[in-house]
Amino acid sequence: MVVLLVVGIAAYGFLIEPEWVEVTHLRIKCPVSAKALKGKIAVQISDLHLHEIGKRENRVLRIVREIQPDFIFLTGDYIPWRGHVGPALEFLSRLKAKVGIWGVMGDYDYSRSRESCLFCHEPGSGRFTKRHRVRFLRNSVEPVHLQDGDVWIGAVDEEGAQPFFSKKHPLPEELHPPGIILLHNPLGFDLIDPEQQVLVLAGDTHGGQVPLPSWLWALLGYEKVAKYGQGLFKKGKKEMYVSRGIGTSHLPLRILRRPEVVVIRFE
Numbered sequence: 001m002v003v004l005l006v007v008g009i010a011a012y013g014f015l016i017e018p019e020w021v022e023v024t025h026l027r028i029k030c031p032v033s034a035k036a037l038k039g040k041i042a043v044q045i046s047d048l049h050l051h052e053i054g055k056r057e058n059r060v061l062r063i064v065r066e067i068q069p070d071f072i073f074l075t076g077d078y079i080p081w082r083g084h085v086g087p088a089l090e091f092l093s094r095l096k097a098k099v100g101i102w103g104v105m106g107d108y109d110y111s112r113s114r115e116s117c118l119f120c121h122e123p124g125s126g127r128f129t130k131r132h133r134v135r136f137l138r139n140s141v142e143p144v145h146l147q148d149g150d151v152w153i154g155a156v157d158e159e160g161a162q163p164f165f166s167k168k169h170p171l172p173e174e175l176h177p178p179g180i181i182l183l184h185n186p187l188g189f190d191l192i193d194p195e196q197q198v199l200v201l202a203g204d205t206h207g208g209q210v211p212l213p214s215w216l217w218a219l220l221g222y223e224k225v226a227k228y229g230q231g232l233f234k235k236g237k238k239e240m241y242v243s244r245g246i247g248t249s250h251l252p253l254r255i256l257r258r259p260e261v262v263v264i265r266f267e
Helices: 002-019 032-037 055-067 086-093 113-119 186-191 214-219 223-228
Strands: 022-028 041-045 071-075 100-104 134-136 140-146 149-156 180-183 199-202 231-235 238-242 260-266
Touching: 002 055, 032 149, 041 055, 055 260, 071 180, 071 199, 086 113, 100 149, 100 180, 180 186, 186 199, 186 223, 186 231, 186 238, 214 223
Parallel strands: 022 260, 041 071, 071 100, 100 134, 149 180, 180 199, 199 238
Antiparallel strands: 041 260, 140 149, 231 238
């Protein structure tokens, strides 16, 4: 019986749950600096780790098409470690949003340094790519002009980078505090001023892929999973949602950590 149970759990974890995409719905109060978002819908997609566009990825694309979001926010790791960017670029080219798509790069996306440039530029050129509609941000902030005002979107794409929207590294006077900040590694949340009302979107953890206690994740050296494994976190006025992502790393295994597309409705 024990052997059958183990085989059953393994079959479920390797064959069923990694393909079973969940749609997670959030209602978020608009940050003070982003009131123009009220009534808008955003989708967050994270950690694709794309080898190819298969049934799971096509399911994600169908979900996004059905929602017809105003915004799409991407939080990194589009390729496997030292993988090629081709499938990821094809996936990104199929994304559409009414206002626009913004993204941040993950550590895996830099694992083939020569190819990482292709996310933003044409091959062998400094011209911005026309392959997709994603605006990739790197340790920067930019405005989005909406009918009811401007929304500022910021992004930090490297673990340990000092966000210049923290108390120690304030924004230049000509820039406004971002209403939305994109991270790959959620540990960057700790560096953001807790007095800033902001929505942070992050990924990287995959929810751990399997349910282990926080102390064990910490013992294994995965502080980000131990501290911010999945879901919504609040500290002071700032809040963060950490997505379980779409793909997997190390092992193609998920148990009680379904891949997810996050749908955010701003109120």
